[in-house]
Amino acid sequence: MSLNLCADVLLLHLARPEQIASLTFLAATSPLSPVHDLAAGLPINHGSAEEVIALQPDLVLVHRYSNTHLVNALEDLGFRLWEVESPDSLESAAAQMEALALVLGNPERGKQLAGQLRQLPAGSEPASNTSPVVAVYGPNGMTTGAGSLLHDLIQRTGLRNFASQQQLPATGRIPLETLLMHPPRALVLSGEKQQQGSTLAEQTLQHPALRQMAGTLPTAHIPGRYWSCGGPEILEAGQRLRQLRTQLTAEGAP
Amino acid sequence: MTARHWLLSGLLFTVGTLFLLSLMSGRAELTWSVLFGNGQANAQLILWELRLPRSLLAVIVGAALGMSGAVLQGFMRNPLADAGLIGVSAGAALGAVLTLYSGLAALFALALPLGGLSGAALAVTLVYLLAGRDSSILTLILAGVAINSFAAALTSLALNMAPNPYAALEIVFWLLGSLAERSMEHVSLAAPLILAGMAMLMATGRGLDALSLGEDTARSLGISMPLLRLLVLGGTALSVGAAVAVTGSVGFIGLVVPHLLRPLIGYRPSQLLLPSALGGAALLLAADIAIRRMPTDVELKLGVLTALIGAPFFLYLLIRTRRQHP
Amino acid sequence: MNIGIHNLHLRLGDRPVLSDIDLQLDAGEFVGLLGPNGAGKSSLLRCMAGLLPPDNGHIHLDDRPLNALPRMQRARQIAYLEQDADCHWPMMVEDVVALGRLPYRLATRRNWTELDPVCRQHIDTALEESDLVALRRRRVDGLSGGERRRVMLARTLATGSRLLLADEPAAGLDPAHQLQLMQLLAAKADEGMTVVVVLHDLALAARYCRRIVLLAGGRKVADGSPGEVLNPEQLSRTYGIRAYVGETEGLPVILPLDRI
Incomplete structure (x- = not known):
């Protein structure tokens, strides 16, 4: 179950559909979501602790910047949390995908996507002082x-x-x-x-x-x-x- | 030259100087020669597409706020009347927000200032009905508080319901106002309506003079109250509504300026209109220059500065007028 | 200027304020409008000034219906001095007096010294007649209550109208200025102005007004010379007082003694 749009994105790419208990309502509707198609038809939540309690998921994805009161409450209730970060480099994005895929039990899927990311700049020279x-x-x-x-x-x-x-x-x-x-x-x-x-x-x-x-x-x-x-x-x-x-x-x- | 001529020339000179200074203020360092067509193309672009509209808007919006303050104070015979304080700006912001975020403004551009105008008209009529004639200062302020917070709440609601995720962040602009990154399109959109509104306000001079002797006496002197009401409320709605629609609501200009100038012109309401317009333009230009010259990473919102100056001034006025007419 | 009132009725809400008033005033008359509080004096004055439309009846000004008169013309012909008139802004005395010229549009000039000679003359005369020349450049907020009343009177005189309606102009004036005011109004009437004043001072009314109109309960109860109207019986009937009516040095004296 995910309580954050970025977590939705990763979850949709890394988990098998039957693993997903709930996504935020943003995933399918927000113009900021890149995963409208993938998210269509999946159950949604509005990011409240009540919904988490009702669903009793095995894993709750939150974001580093999620509401701290919510995160603390979920921790106190004994839920297993996994914190998604906004990656600051290509490498950290790849590493995060591998790590989450491992937690979700789909390590191959993680390795595959991370590999694609790491190859991304292939064919380009890194920037120098004269680069545009x-x-x-x-x-x-x-x-x-x-x-x-x-x-x-x-x-x-x-x-x-x-x-x-x-x-x-x-x-x-x-x-x-x-x-x-x-x-x-x-x-x-x-x-x-x-x-x-x-x-x-x-x-x-x-x-x-x-x-x-x-x-x-x-x-x-x-x-x-x-x-x-x-x-x-x-x-x-x-x-x-x-x-x-x-x-x-x-x-x-x- | 009479004292009034000196005052007007002084104000005009101040506005002119500040206008030039405003053209020269900003992140980019420009030299004066840019004004005469020298310098690289981008410097020209900065001058004509960024700073000129910004400075022009400061002048006309400041003038609208200053003059509407002078007119409202004369009309309500209350030195604390001001478009911002009594909720007219907040109403205008609500109207503008509704047209902008509903997409109406994208269909035809004029919808934005017209939205502001309708909101302002609604608010100013409401204030007039609640606390219009000879009301105590307290009644006026309380009516203003009510309208302000109601309009702000509706604005916030509209922004949160807007389909666009950026919308909710923009409440700050509407509540505090800003001239940053405005373009000539905004000027051409707002200026005609603001000027029309100010023309209506200018026509209220005789009526306001007569009103300083009370409504009955004013009528006995041949003033038509319905006409005067129409000019005051309509002119305020037009000028403030269109101004707020492009710059957000900048507070306190209409409160501070007429009050400072009133003793200089001998307290006659009709004589206060033009000086207040010029004074408002000067004050808004000065404030906008100041926020650009402050060493802050992110530019302050205009309303932050005017409130920093205006709010203490307002308190001082409130205490003083309460002492005079309890 | 003569003013004719026929069968005038006025209600405010459900309450009848004026009933069945008939009154004919000619040019040069100096009329005292008297009556107890709530008799309808101020309302009648406002009707005559065209500020309050009557529910029934007609008011004619020089045989023209008052409500058919254009706004500006009416303002030039009728000067109205509001009860408790005051100026909301601390303007200069001569600027306040100049407001009386508003019906002539010229007074919108920024500075009264730029006004045309006729207009200036009216303002100067009004200031002189009200004994305000020395105060002309003072601000009204620095004046005493009585001085402010005189400023307001001067403002009405500056209009140069032919009908003056004044609501309690003598209230708040010291005895000397009360006498000066009444003499001034009497002189104005002698010049041909029709003057109607609401008064509470019976002796003052008896001494200066040529005609007294007595109102009670919204009706005209007496109309005539001071000697005819202001007698002990009439006063006890309308005001509910026992009064001494006599004279000293050939001038009328009315002294309320006690309530009945």
Whole structure:
């Protein structure tokens, strides 16, 4: 049973369907979920201790940032908990998958997916001081700096991350002005494409200044759901980054 | 030159100076020569697409808030009336939120300011009915508290029910306001409505002067109360509603500015309108410059700063006016 | 200006406030509107000022129906001094007085010194007549209660209307300024202005008003010269008091003695 969207993602990929007692309601409905298809039709919960008690699952997946009161209560009630983390590198994502697969009794499935992840940057040179700089820009100017999985992936693809150049933390914000003053070679837009403009945060992606800039730069769309949970969706993110890198090479970038 | 001319020229000069300073404030270091078309393309982009709309909005939104404060205070004959305090801004925010997150604003852009306008109109009418004429300061403030918290609750509800996961995080913007990353689209969306509202407010001068002698006397002096009411409530709804729809609700401008300027113009309500608009523009520009020049990693919300200045000022005013008219 | 009231009825909610009032006032009359508290004096005055529409009956101003008169014209012809009138903002005395010129639109000028000569003349005269010249640049919040009453009166005079309706203008004035006020109003009436004042001071009314209209319970109970109306019998009937009515140095004296 999972009480967190990221845990849902991993569970769906690593467990056999009959092992899954319940997922969060987000898995099948939230625009942030990358696993709509897999989650369809499975039983859901709303992340409360009551639901856990009612179901009496063998294992409860929580997230590092789950409500501590909830986690403590479940511990006191004697449930077996497993804490999912948001991985900070490709390696930690792979390791987490292997570990969870082992707990779930499907170690081969874990090894297989982890192996794919570890191979991901294959065919690319790691980034050097001359590599082109790419800026990740999401709703509200959210970006991701050193110590994040996407940053790791960017580096391995032979690109430098704008956010880490600016000494921004793993989760940070780029003011539009900074972006315009130090224009990167390429953009990675991490908003959900189909939803743009419906919130203020996403309106920042519609700002004329950004559109004007994006019009002149190679741009990849990699919504956060492809990389924020550390599931195998990273493969797709890696694919898109590699395309971007290829495009930049074709344009003569070092 | 009369004293009033000096005051107006001084305010105009302040607004102009702050406007230029605002164009020069931000994360990126720009040189003055950028103003004359020099510098790289991105510097031009920053100036014209980021800082110009931001500064323009500060001017018109500040002017709308300042003038509406002066008009509401004159109309209610209550020095504590202010669009933010009496819940008009909160109502506008609710209206804007409903149109924005329901997707209506995506269908036609004007829906956003119109939503703000309707919310503001509802709130200002409600306040007027609850505590409109010659009400005690206490009644007005309590009515404001009620409308404010109700509108804020509904706004929060609407944001939490919105299908988009980012929506719930944006309550801060609507409650505290911000000019960050606004574009010329926002300016062209809000400016016509704000200016129309301010034109209506400007027409209230005679009525407000007469009202300082009470409603009966004002009517005996040929003032039509229904017309005046329409101008005040409509003008406030238009200007504040459209302003809040693009910048969120920035508090206290309409409270502080008219109060500071009133002694300088001899207390006549009609004489306070234009100076309050200019003063509001200057104050909002100054506040917006200040938050950009503060060494914080994440820019403060505009309303944080105006509340830091405005709330103590409000308390001081409250204590003083309560002493004068218990 | 003459004003005619025919068969006027007014109710506020279920309560009849004025019933069956007939009154004809001619130009230059100085009328005291008297009666006990709650008799309907203020309501009648507000009806005459066009502020309160009667439920029944007509009010004519120079033979034109009052309610057909355009707002601005009415404001120029009728000056109304509210009971307990006051200014909500601490404005300068001459600025408050200048508000009386609002019906002429010119007073919207930012500074009263920029006003046209006629307008200025009216303001200056009003200030002089109300003995306020020395105070003209003072703020009203620094004045005594009596001084503020005079400012409010000067404001009504500045309008330059031909009908003045004043609700208890003498309340709160010291004896000297009460006399000055009544002399001023009498002089205005002599100039042709129709003056209607609500008064509680019987002696003052008897001495200055040329005509007394006595209201009780929303009805007109007496109408005539002070000598005809203000006699002991009438006073005991309407006010419920025993009063001494006499004269000293040729002037009327009315002294309430006790309640009946």
